[in-house]
Amino acid sequence: MTSTPLDLGRPIAGDVVELILDDHRRFEELLRTLRDASSDRDAVRRAFAALHVAHAEAEEQEVYPTLRRKRAVSAHEAEHGEHEHAEGNEALLAVLELKGTDTDAFDDAVEELARVVNHHLTEEELTILNPAREEVSERARAELGLAFVRVRNAQLDDDCGRLENVRRIVARAARRGLLDEEDDQD
Template sequence: MGDDVVDLIMSDHRELERLFDTLENEPDKRAALLPVMTTLLTAHSRAEESEVYPAAREAGGEDDVQHSQQEHLLADQLAEKLAATDPDSDAFPAALKELVDAVKHHVEEEETTVLPGMRERLDDARRAELGQAFLSAREEHLGQQPGEVSKAELNQQAANAGISGASSMSKSELKSELEDAAEE
């Protein structure tokens, strides 16, 4: 696979799909796998937001990045809701389905627009450089759960989503603005 950022992102997508499948089909494993899935999803999202989306935007994919960021915001909300749901409860399957559907939709769009665009517009060396940055950022965020986000990360999400004036907002104002963007 190497260090190509596109390959690394797609590898994470396949791992998330595998975890979703297990969570959906093996209820006895839900309690153990739920935090694994949510931490991978969170770390993957934060790494894309901080390292990949700014590069994709610079390479001409501004609209795709804004849309992808909005989908990340929605996935964060759904993952936070799922993490707060008892894996043995009757509400868990519906909450899981909502998250899985949203993430699968995002993955499909990202793999048909953002990632092919990066392959076309960025040379091998730049994609390898981004791959290393992605891996470092993902490692830095492993262990975080949905909802655990710093003001700097919120500012980056706002930039990716095309929200202006973020630096002058408080953390709670910014979080509220991003929640609204997720619903668009």
């Protein structure tokens, strides 16, 4: 089966909230396609990996720190978002490390990835994006959108979803304590 690169979008500007939501809808579509045994699951997992890493890195480098400075979100909410990105990357790594895409192990790993990512999307939309809409001006959201897409697109250009890079990111998160058991009362 010939692998066709999937369109991950290359926005150049926009309201950061809308840009993040657009990526969230892409994640949901990629997860649906990843569950489809008739799809090119290897291409889909590579596309998902690239988008997940690029999106998370852009949020952690630009969005979360800016929203904290503007007091739209608390330090705890930003740190919790980073913790959930780390969990997502860990689940993603499990999917990437599997050789075959037509096994029960692959299906189980995709199910866990979907569980972790969907939980994060819901929480982020409620606890980070809603406050950003309410507490941050349109102009500031547009400026933050530029910063977000700059990092996101640069990460995609650097092939950020490759297995070695995801391994490095997961190891960094483990060293930072982001993968330790945390109280799940959040």
